[in-house]
Amino acid sequence: MAPPNIVLYDVPSASPEAWAPNIWRIRFVLNFKRLLYRTAWVEYQDVERTLRSIGAPPSSVGRDGRPVYTLPAILVPQRPSEPPIVLSSTNAIVEYLETTHPARPVFPDGSRALQFAFVHYLNDVVVKPLLAIMIPLSHMRLPEHVQAHFRGPTTTGMPGYLAPGPQREGAWLAVKEKFDFLASLLDKNSGPDGDGLVVMGRELSYADFAICSLLVWIERVSPHDGWVRVRQWSGGRWVRLWDRCKDYMDVY
Structure with missing residues (x-):
């Protein structure tokens, strides 16, 4: 086999696990297409x-006019005489x-526009209540020196962290409501139109990998709280989707 020729840039956590959902979308596509790459x-x-x-x-331009670089x-x-192709969106x-x-x-x-619209909806509606929980937890999983980089020299603690209690329960309830509505949409594919599990009816597609990237994020960052909850929602639907995608979860 030829050596890997695609380089995927990712951010490490304190453990060796890949966790960032936007990067997992790309990893899922690379694995699904059986492309050689390295992280x-x-x-x-x-x-x-x-x-x-x-x-x-x-990736964008900040309010101060400075370019913003993200993964x-x-x-x-x-070829040796040609510059590499570099993409960052x-x-x-x-x-x-x-x-x-x-x-x-x-x-x-014929599904590209609809799938991009679906993923936009996923980011704009489903992910929004999840951020309040997952961003502080993700911060806690970063190496200590990286946490300090974000906190600054005089700030302590985890900004925005929701301790166990009514506030966190309310946040997870808001997330569950969005996932339940998403499940109700996918249920419309049940019967002759599909298996009711995946977005396009029967075969995995980019939209499914976008959903499963969120599941990986929750499982990796909040395995004993968030993932325990999510795997029980909608009669175990999200675990079944995880199982459909797990063959494409390798990290190279």
Whole structure:
């Protein structure tokens, strides 16, 4: 086999597990398409320097007019005389992989616009109440020196952390309501239209990997609280989706 030629940039936690949901979307697509790649681990404080060094475009522009660099990003080497292809937007990366490697498509014919709209809904509606819980927990899973980078020299504690109690229970209830509504939408694919589990009816697609990326995030960052809850929701639907996607959860 040829050596891996795609480099996927990811952020490490204090443990060796990959956890970031936006990066998991790309990893799922790479694994599903059976593409050779390797992960390059970049700590948060080194993201901008690393992406600038490989010529990655900024993800956005901040309010101060400065370019903002975020992950995921991929680097694809070309011929020795040609510069590598470097992409740093989730949508741009997925579209590039689908176009250049059309075998085992993640966008069945005619579904690309609808799937991107679905994932936008997922980010804008379903993920929003989850952030209040998961961002502080994700912060706690980072190496201590990276936590200190975000806290600054005079701040202690985990910003926004919800301790066990009514506030955290209320936050998880808000998340459950969004997942329950999502389950009700997917149930419309039951019967002759599909198995009721995956977004496109019967076959895994990019939208399913976007959902499962959230499940991986919860399982890796909150295994004894969040994942225990989520796996019981909707009659175990989300565990079944996890099982459908688990063959594509390898980290290389």
